[in-house]
Amino acid sequence: MGKLFPLAFAVVDAENDANWRWFLENLHTVVERTAPDFINPANVDNQLTFLSDRQKGLCEGVETLFPQSPHGFCILHLIRNFRIKFKHPALKNLLWKAAKATTKEDYDEAIANMKGIDPGSVICLQTHAPAEHWVEIYFPGKRYGHYTSNIAESLNSWLLQVRDLPILPMMEAIRHKMMELFEERRHREKDTALIVSTIAEKIQSAKVIRARQC
Numbered sequence: 001m002g003k004l005f006p007l008a009f010a011v012v013d014a015e016n017d018a019n020w021r022w023f024l025e026n027l028h029t030v031v032e033r034t035a036p037d038f039i040n041p042a043n044v045d046n047q048l049t050f051l052s053d054r055q056k057g058l059c060e061g062v063e064t065l066f067p068q069s070p071h072g073f074c075i076l077h078l079i080r081n082f083r084i085k086f087k088h089p090a091l092k093n094l095l096w097k098a099a100k101a102t103t104k105e106d107y108d109e110a111i112a113n114m115k116g117i118d119p120g121s122v123i124c125l126q127t128h129a130p131a132e133h134w135v136e137i138y139f140p141g142k143r144y145g146h147y148t149s150n151i152a153e154s155l156n157s158w159l160l161q162v163r164d165l166p167i168l169p170m171m172e173a174i175r176h177k178m179m180e181l182f183e184e185r186r187h188r189e190k191d192t193a194l195i196v197s198t199i200a201e202k203i204q205s206a207k208v209i210r211a212r213q214c
Helices: 017-034 057-064 075-085 089-099 103-117 119-128 148-161 166-187 197-212
Strands: 051-052 070-072
Touching: 017 057, 051 057, 057 070, 070 075, 075 089, 075 119, 089 103, 103 119
Parallel strands: 051 070
Antiparallel strands: none
16 A cells, blocks of 8 residues: 555667567566456456556557556646647646546536637547546546556656666666665564554554544
8 A cells, every 4th residue: 555566677679569568468477377367357346457657559558458457647647748738827737626526527617617728628638538547537447546657756766877777787776676675664564463554553543533523
């Protein structure tokens, strides 16, 4: 919960259709072998959710190889691309409001306000980013509270320091980083039962707050 567990790395010459397809094929093989219920989930609790910045070839690869998995788009990347063409400052906040809408009325209101500012913005948004990939109320799976890919940015920023190394030293540096990450987490969080202490404390705090409202 709220933690990053790096699962797989790939070294490729470029982020393109072929390389993303190769990466996802290998990921599919591993998931199918070790956790097949995530490939053809019996219910929403077993769905494997993807969250990405819509890199070239990634959307098509997920749709082809993981057709049962919901694919959420990072809202920050969506806004960044959106603002290249549509500069009005209010559109950003309205897009966020639409993304986090939990009722159809809230979503429709945000979209109507966007149309009032620039009708072309809504047409462009609906053409390039279908609502089921970024709007909470229409998302077919669970986003687990993540609207952006920020959870991975801390790791990505660190990887920038080693990306220019030769392949073997780069992979060794990544291995060392992962060992340090897991060791630090092991010392910081000691199991109290089935969940780690920090999560147990958060749950207890939430229970106390809810109890005071009864």
